[in-house]
Amino acid sequence: MFAHCYKRQGGWKDVLSRFVEGNGLLYDLEFLNDESGRRVAAFGFYAGFTGSAVGIDAWCHQQLNAGEKYPVITPYPNEDVLIAETKEKLAKIGKLPKIMVMGAMGRCGSGAVSYARKAGIPEENIIKWDMAETAKGGPFQEIMDVDIFVNCIYLSSQIPPFVTQQQIDAERQLSVIVDVSCDTTNPFNPIPIYNVNTTFDNALLDIPSTNAKPLQLCSIDHLPTMLPRESSNQFSEDLLPTLLQLPTHTSAPVWTRAKKLFNEKVESMATTD
């Protein structure tokens, strides 16, 4: 399973303790890594892809139905249907948003960029940032200057925030944030202006601001289920070769590494808050 308890997320010790008390062992799918430390299977691409779709759609909704509640999201039969819907709305609006993808070189980030391109957003309107651009340390005015900000970073240590409440209260272009990374309860969340996950039924949070311009944020942590066909096929293809090694896991490095990591995390419960 994806237990989301190795990065000290809210309730991490409770989750881990249940494995210990039940004499179990967690092979966390997020931490099945090959010898170079790369994940063998991940949902990232389609998380970014659909996150970008929600971001663009939320922006369209703000232009076409200002003030109305954002509709419930339901899964799509395939990506072509989703792309066609976005294109139709963008055509109705007659202008194209500027979108910034943070962590653009990663799995989620490349998915987010791919969706923006497929929706017909021109390259100059797709701002791609990764480690090099954020090395100077946040917060970043550049995020305030786009319409849609899609955060796709893999957070591994404490970093200065990307955005602050002060910036949101000031003059800005930004009206939609999609936090694909969803480090919602992580103490180092680089978007420290919210602390709950949203859902397909209520996809957008209204972020309070002294600025009259709305700012809505999506923090759905199961975005790939919006395109179940493509995301399942991709994940299965990537995981299968490793899964077939499981019966002999005592000698399969992917599984032995995952077991070692579980034991380390269990041990760390005694010394970490």
Ligand SMILES: NC(=O)c1ccc[n+]([C@@H]2O[C@H](COP(=O)([O-])OP(=O)(O)OC[C@H]3O[C@@H](n4cnc5c(N)ncnc54)[C@H](O)[C@@H]3O)[C@@H](O)[C@H]2O)c1
């Ligand atoms: N919301 C969802 O449904 C969903 C689904 C899958 C994954 N995720 C999450 O998305 C996140 C990213 O996953 P991934 O598989 O794309 O990771 P990844 O490692 O493939 O990519 C992360 C990218 O972020 C960049 N990055 C890291 N720190 C940065 C910083 N400070 N500034 C700029 N760029 C930075 C890295 O260089 C890398 O290119 C993870 O937290 C994962 O849990 C969310």
